[in-house]
Amino acid sequence: GAVGEVHGAKIVGAFYLAQKLYDKVLEKYPDEIEKRRPAIVWSFETGGVRLHEANAGLLAHAEVMEQIQKCRGKLPVISLIGSKVGCFGGMGFVTVATDCIIMSELGRIGLTGPEVIEEVMGKKEFDSANRSLVYRTTGGKHKFIMRDCSFLVKDSIGDFRKQLEDVLKKSYSEIEKYRLIGNMKLVEEQIELVELAATLKPKDSIDVWKYFGNKDSEIISELSYEDFIRIVKRRVREEI
Numbered sequence: 001g002a003v004g005e006v007h008g009a010k011i012v013g014a015f016y017l018a019q020k021l022y023d024k025v026l027e028k029y030p031d032e033i034e035k036r037r038p039a040i041v042w043s044f045e046t047g048g049v050r051l052h053e054a055n056a057g058l059l060a061h062a063e064v065m066e067q068i069q070k071c072r073g074k075l076p077v078i079s080l081i082g083s084k085v086g087c088f089g090g091m092g093f094v095t096v097a098t099d100c101i102i103m104s105e106l107g108r109i110g111l112t113g114p115e116v117i118e119e120v121m122g123k124k125e126f127d128s129a130n131r132s133l134v135y136r137t138t139g140g141k142h143k144f145i146m147r148d149c150s151f152l153v154k155d156s157i158g159d160f161r162k163q164l165e166d167v168l169k170k171s172y173s174e175i176e177k178y179r180l181i182g183n184m185k186l187v188e189e190q191i192e193l194v195e196l197a198a199t200l201k202p203k204d205s206i207d208v209w210k211y212f213g214n215k216d217s218e219i220i221s222e223l224s225y226e227d228f229i230r231i232v233k234r235r236v237r238e239e240i
Contacts, residue, residue: 003091004050008060015040015067022075034171040071041164043080047113048089061090068097072182076100076175078167080160081107081149086138088113096148100178102163103140104155105225109148110138136205136221141228145209147235150178154225189237212236 001007021038029036049057068077077098081087086108087095095101095109103109114128114137127133136142144152151167153159167175180186202208209217213233220228 001045002047002050003057003060003064004053005056005060007050008057008063011042011060011064012067015064015071018075019067019071037075037172039075039168040077041080042078043083044087044091044095045083045085046087046089046091047085048091058090061094064094065097068094069182072176073172076168076172078102078164078175080164081109081140082153082155082160083107086110096180097182098179099175100151100167101143101149101180102151102153102160102167103143103149104153104160105135105140105228106155107140107143107149108135108138109143114138132221133204139221141221141232142205142209145212145214145232145234147237148180152225152229185238 003011018038018040025036025038026033049061051057053060071077077100079087079095079098079101080103081095081101082104084106088108088110089112092109092111101109114126114134117126118128140149140152143149151163153163181190196211200207200211202211206217206220209220212235214220214231220232223231
């Protein structure tokens, strides 16, 4: 749900507990930390800040992001997004600060929700009732192509769990390679994407998908999960 002062404090408390556990494991099993390390896994279904809490809600988000940074180099923080609501607002930028994002094609990530864009800018700018448009812009398939999420799974708890288990078998250094922010090289990567958008001037996500090698980009969003995964071309990304 929406995150305010109390919600943020609870999330921060969970991070404190995870970090204390990490320290205990490191002290007891210094040579087995990769095998025994804890991880933080959270599932998002949120529009972001509780608006009536204003700055207190925004501060809660900042405190959560601070805890994510404190976990770096120690324990992985992994985001799962497959809910009906998705992950928007302040929590949209919190989730992209984590080490790894796993989504289903029904999951969505964005800063401003479709209904809010329509309310402020008008239906001609963004029709929130156009389900295809909404998912082409914020949905799991688009985020997978753009590498804004690391893994795309079928929309079931079992598939999320299986993918999560596979990720947690990796070393922390391997998991950290999926990060979207956190160092200068990643900042430069984001700047390159902004420059691409200014040059390409896409009218729709379909134009971007075609640029990255998807010849049948008009139909790609309608493909089944299996067909999509089999043929999709993703944005090429240098190893971080």
